[in-house]
Amino acid sequence: MAMTKSQRRRITSGVRYVVLSVWGLMAFFPIYWIISTSFKLDTQWFAWPPYYFPSPPTLANYMNVWFGAEEYAQTQYAISSQKPLISLYNSTVIAVTSTFLSVLFGSMIAYGVSRYRILSEARMFQLLMLRMIPPIVIVAPLSLYYTAIGLIDTRFGLILVYFLTTLPYAVWMTKSFIDEVPLEVEQAAEILGASRWRTVFEIVLPLIRSGLVATFLFILILTWSEYLLALIITKTQVTTLPIELSKYQGSTEGRVYGRQAALAVGITVPLMIVGLIIRKHLARGFSFGMVRR
Amino acid sequence: MARIELCNLEKSFGAVHAVKDLSFTIEDGEFVVFVGPSGCGKTTTLRMIAGFEDPTSGEIRIDGRVVNDLEPRDRGLGMVFQSHALFPHKNVAQNIEFGLRMKNVPPEERVKRVREVAEMVRIGHLLEKMPSQCSGGESQRVALARTLVTNPSTFLLDEPLSSLDAKLRRELRAECDRLHQALKRTFIYVTHDQEEAMTLADRIVVMRLGEIVQIGSPMEIYSNPVNYFVADFFGSPSMNLVAGEIVQANGTARFRSASFDVALPDSFKAAKAGAVTLGIRPEHVGVTLGSGGDIELPVRLVEPLGKDTLLYFDAGVERAFVAVTEGLGMAEIKAGERIALSFDRRRIHLFDGDGLRIAGAR
Numbered sequence: 001m002a003m004t005k006s007q008r009r010r011i012t013s014g015v016r017y018v019v020l021s022v023w024g025l026m027a028f029f030p031i032y033w034i035i036s037t038s039f040k041l042d043t044q045w046f047a048w049p050p051y052y053f054p055s056p057p058t059l060a061n062y063m064n065v066w067f068g069a070e071e072y073a074q075t076q077y078a079i080s081s082q083k084p085l086i087s088l089y090n091s092t093v094i095a096v097t098s099t100f101l102s103v104l105f106g107s108m109i110a111y112g113v114s115r116y117r118i119l120s121e122a123r124m125f126q127l128l129m130l131r132m133i134p135p136i137v138i139v140a141p142l143s144l145y146y147t148a149i150g151l152i153d154t155r156f157g158l159i160l161v162y163f164l165t166t167l168p169y170a171v172w173m174t175k176s177f178i179d180e181v182p183l184e185v186e187q188a189a190e191i192l193g194a195s196r197w198r199t200v201f202e203i204v205l206p207l208i209r210s211g212l213v214a215t216f217l218f219i220l221i222l223t224w225s226e227y228l229l230a231l232i233i234t235k236t237q238v239t240t241l242p243i244e245l246s247k248y249q250g251s252t253e254g255r256v257y258g259r260q261a262a263l264a265v266g267i268t269v270p271l272m273i274v275g276l277i278i279r280k281h282l283a284r285g286f287s288f289g290m291v292r293r
Numbered sequence: 294m295a296r297i298e299l300c301n302l303e304k305s306f307g308a309v310h311a312v313k314d315l316s317f318t319i320e321d322g323e324f325v326v327f328v329g330p331s332g333c334g335k336t337t338t339l340r341m342i343a344g345f346e347d348p349t350s351g352e353i354r355i356d357g358r359v360v361n362d363l364e365p366r367d368r369g370l371g372m373v374f375q376s377h378a379l380f381p382h383k384n385v386a387q388n389i390e391f392g393l394r395m396k397n398v399p400p401e402e403r404v405k406r407v408r409e410v411a412e413m414v415r416i417g418h419l420l421e422k423m424p425s426q427c428s429g430g431e432s433q434r435v436a437l438a439r440t441l442v443t444n445p446s447t448f449l450l451d452e453p454l455s456s457l458d459a460k461l462r463r464e465l466r467a468e469c470d471r472l473h474q475a476l477k478r479t480f481i482y483v484t485h486d487q488e489e490a491m492t493l494a495d496r497i498v499v500m501r502l503g504e505i506v507q508i509g510s511p512m513e514i515y516s517n518p519v520n521y522f523v524a525d526f527f528g529s530p531s532m533n534l535v536a537g538e539i540v541q542a543n544g545t546a547r548f549r550s551a552s553f554d555v556a557l558p559d560s561f562k563a564a565k566a567g568a569v570t571l572g573i574r575p576e577h578v579g580v581t582l583g584s585g586g587d588i589e590l591p592v593r594l595v596e597p598l599g600k601d602t603l604l605y606f607d608a609g610v611e612r613a614f615v616a617v618t619e620g621l622g623m624a625e626i627k628a629g630e631r632i633a634l635s636f637d638r639r640r641i642h643l644f645d646g647d648g649l650r651i652a653g654a655r
Contacts, residue, residue, distance in 0.1 A: 184374045184378035185379075188374060188436075188439075189391065190364075190365050191366060191370060191371065192366070192371075192392035192440075193392055194391075195366075203380055206382045207382055
């Protein structure tokens with residue numbers, strides 16, 4: 001018996017909802033679990049059957065992790081000797097500076113590629129291929145160099161390596177936006193008397209600002225959450241948040257889940273705030289085609 | 294003041310030879326229109342004058358000075374682009390003001406000049422709007438104003454009206470003409486629209502395949518096309534072009550095609566027998582009801598346009614033979630009727646096998 005068109009449509013849409021719901025559950029449950037764990041008492045972290053909701057919810061993990069408040073520690077292993085606020089400061093300085101440099105220089109290179117063809121397509125592809133090298137490959141020689149030239153365990157050292165490793169992404173992303181700017185608009189500025197630099201800063205960059213913002217956030221996420229390079233080339237002086245996160249375990253206690261969850265939520269929130277502030281640009285930046293021809 | 298000389302200008306893009314050995318002088322204050330089908334090299338020529346393309350060889354001189362190595366901004370030119378090329382993130386006033394700002398004109402002066410040119414092209418009410426809020430015609434006026442305000446010696450216009458509808462095009466065409474009269478500057482205008490060329494130009498440069506085919510006033514180009522291509526390109530409806538041959542008989546020359554046979558004027562008496570194309574403009578073909586014309590052809594289609602009526606005749610080939618009659622007197626003619634046509638003999642053109650016009654003896 002043949003189905004009518006509307007029956008078929010109803011079945012398709014039903015299947016679609018089921019698939020998406022399963023996918024949504026898989027994607028969002030871990031996030032929910034982190035948030036809920038961060039509000040749980042020590043005894044509920046590993047409890048079986050699990051506590052799906054913290055009862056009663058507690059701020060102990062947050063107070064302990066972020067402010068070192070020992071009176072909230074209810075068990076013997078919960079006293080934090082770490083300094084997450086310093087890590088937060090380090091992470092902020094390192095991630096923001098390296099991302100800023102990466103987008104600034106990346107967009108300059110991208111402009112050269114887009115308008116002057118300073119890199120051939122093959123070179124551009126190789127540039128992206130550089131990112132395919134697993135970081136672990138370069139990390140050992142890098143730490144040797146860094147020790148030799150005194151950059152190990154410094155903010156500048158980490159900024160430099162983040163800036164260089166994210167540059168290919170910045171070039172690729174911003175180039176696609178610059179390609180969208182009609183050449184005639186630039187030429188109009190040029191014949192009206194603007195120099196090349198003036199044209200770039202007054203016409204091209206403002207036109208692709210949504211794209212720049214999207215690129216900025218994308219690279220900020222990469223540098224903000226980078227772990228491996230930070231682990232090897234920093235030691236005790238400069239700790240970033242992802243490194244801090246890994247320290248919440250001990251040889252006798254195992255993982256201190258509630259504290260880690262509280263820290264993890266704290267690491268994620270700043271990025272979400274940034275994302276919310278610039279969401280207008282993100283929608284336009286990630287959908288391209290924002291330059292009206 | 295700007296007299297622009299192009300000397301042996303060549304431009305190649307890889308294997309493509311876009312402009313071939315072009316030499317031509319544009320006099321100060323002249324309105325010159327480069328016209329031709331797409332890919333004929335007219336825009337490339339304009340962009341070389343502007344400085345956006347470097348000539349492969351040859352020289353460009355402005356007032357005697359070679360400008361090949363000058364940046365576009367140092368050539369003292371203004372350009373209006375096909376796409377308008379307004380700055381989307383600046384409002385209309387800021388767009389117009391841009392050129393003045395680049396020349397470090399003081400702010401009070403800028404405001405005053407922006408107002409002036411905005412009034413001149415009638416966009417005074419748009420100054421606070423963004424380009425995205427302007428219609429096509431308004432955008433083009435803004436683009437004009439933005440160029441006007443910098444007071445360039447020469448205006449380069451690259452198909453400025455091609456993105457507009459017919460009515461706006463006529464309106465802005467008149468505007469360009471008015472500006473040229475008022476400013477007495479050199480205008481170089483590129484278009485593929487023969488009607489624009491005819492109405493605007495002091496001189497028309499017809500280009501094809503990277504070469505100049507003919508230079509002349511609109512009337513010269515229209516009345517004395519040098520070849521088949523120019524004859525066919527100008528005029529709407531276009532010239533009737535019928536393939537056939539010249540036959541010499543009893544000391545007179547006749548033109549004979551598949552569908553008709555007509556005596557040629559005495560000026561062609563000495564023309565060599567052989568394959569030719571006869572050309573005559575629709576307005577030079579007289580329609581007579583009854584008998585007594587030069588030829589007789591069956592009507593294929595009647596198009597009453599109001600002021601005129603176009604009659605399309607079947608000349609045995611796909612392309613119809615067209616005649617224009619004034620008013621609607623002929624509008625009642627039915628398709629299939631055979632109608633007598635007479636030719637204004639002095640207006641007959643003949644083109645040889647290579648498409649070149651055969652000059653008749655005076």
